[in-house]
Amino acid sequence: MEYAMKTSECKHNVTTQFEAQSRRLLYIDDNPLVLETVKQLLSKTDYHLLISDDPFKGLCCLVKNKPPTLFIDANMGKINGFQFCALIRAQKQFQYLSVIIVLEFSNIIEQAKARAAGDSTVLIKPFGRAELVALCEKTGIRAA
Amino acid sequence: MNPLLEAQRSLLAYCRELTLMLKQSLLAYFSVSPPQEKKDYFDELKKYSEELDLLEAFYDSENDMALAKQLHNQCVLLGNEHFQDNEEDQLRLLAKIFQLLAQISATFQR
Numbered sequence: 001m002e003y004a005m006k007t008s009e010c011k012h013n014v015t016t017q018f019e020a021q022s023r024r025l026l027y028i029d030d031n032p033l034v035l036e037t038v039k040q041l042l043s044k045t046d047y048h049l050l051i052s053d054d055p056f057k058g059l060c061c062l063v064k065n066k067p068p069t070l071f072i073d074a075n076m077g078k079i080n081g082f083q084f085c086a087l088i089r090a091q092k093q094f095q096y097l098s099v100i101i102v103l104e105f106s107n108i109i110e111q112a113k114a115r116a117a118g119d120s121t122v123l124i125k126p127f128g129r130a131e132l133v134a135l136c137e138k139t140g141i142r143a144a
Numbered sequence: 145m146n147p148l149l150e151a152q153r154s155l156l157a158y159c160r161e162l163t164l165m166l167k168q169s170l171l172a173y174f175s176v177s178p179p180q181e182k183k184d185y186f187d188e189l190k191k192y193s194e195e196l197d198l199l200e201a202f203y204d205s206e207n208d209m210a211l212a213k214q215l216h217n218q219c220v221l222l223g224n225e226h227f228q229d230n231e232e233d234q235l236r237l238l239a240k241i242f243q244l245l246a247q248i249s250a251t252f253q254r
Contacts, residue, residue: 079154079155
């Protein structure tokens with residue numbers, strides 16, 4: 001089986017054609033190194049990865065592409081992951097969305113904040129391919 | 145203390161910035177002559193107005209007038225040949241864009 005990951009950088013306004021709706025995920029982190037790592041981790045899978053290094057451009061990407069799963073970093077400059085999550089959960093159109101808040105370390109306070117922000121799963125850094133893929137599958141993205 | 149209110153505050157600041165950049169691009173679009181420069185500013189206009197449109201549900205959920213969608217459509221029309229050749233229609237279109245920008249900016253105050 002041949003694997004091909006497609007990556008779209010929303011900040012560059014890339015219009016994409018998706019092979020399968022259910023295999024898309026959006027990852028938002030204002031650290032480009034993290035995005036590069038995620039790209040590499042998913043490089044031999046057939047997930048369609050959308051990335052954004054700006055939370056508000058990422059929000060535009062979310063509205064435009066409506067991926068079923070969102071990974072968002074908890075600590076960003078303009079708006080943090082918990083605030084972002086509260087913002088999208090206030091919208092009916094995103095109640096379907098699986099949100100994974102990515103934390104720097106395991107901390108009960110941060111985990112409680114993630115839960116309070118609207119039923120979100122958490123992922124602790126650093127994480128590997130197996131963890132990432134397992135979470136994708138668990139939250140509704142199905143590999144072909 | 146309230147993540148939703150804090151998020152909305154940050155979003156409004158971002159959208160205010162977008163409207164300012166859009167206005168600057170609009171002024172620049174009408175002040176340059178080389179086609180490539182004009183195209184670059186036109187692309188910026190489309191980009192900023194599209195972002196405002198995509199984010200509208202988050203900063204103005206009570207209003208169903210879709211002001212930002214109208215703004216985006218008007219900005220796209222600026223590139224239309226008809227409006228480039230007809231000064232009076234272009235003027236009318238530009239006035240409409242300024243009106244919509246003012247209405248959108250007013251929603252940021254609510």
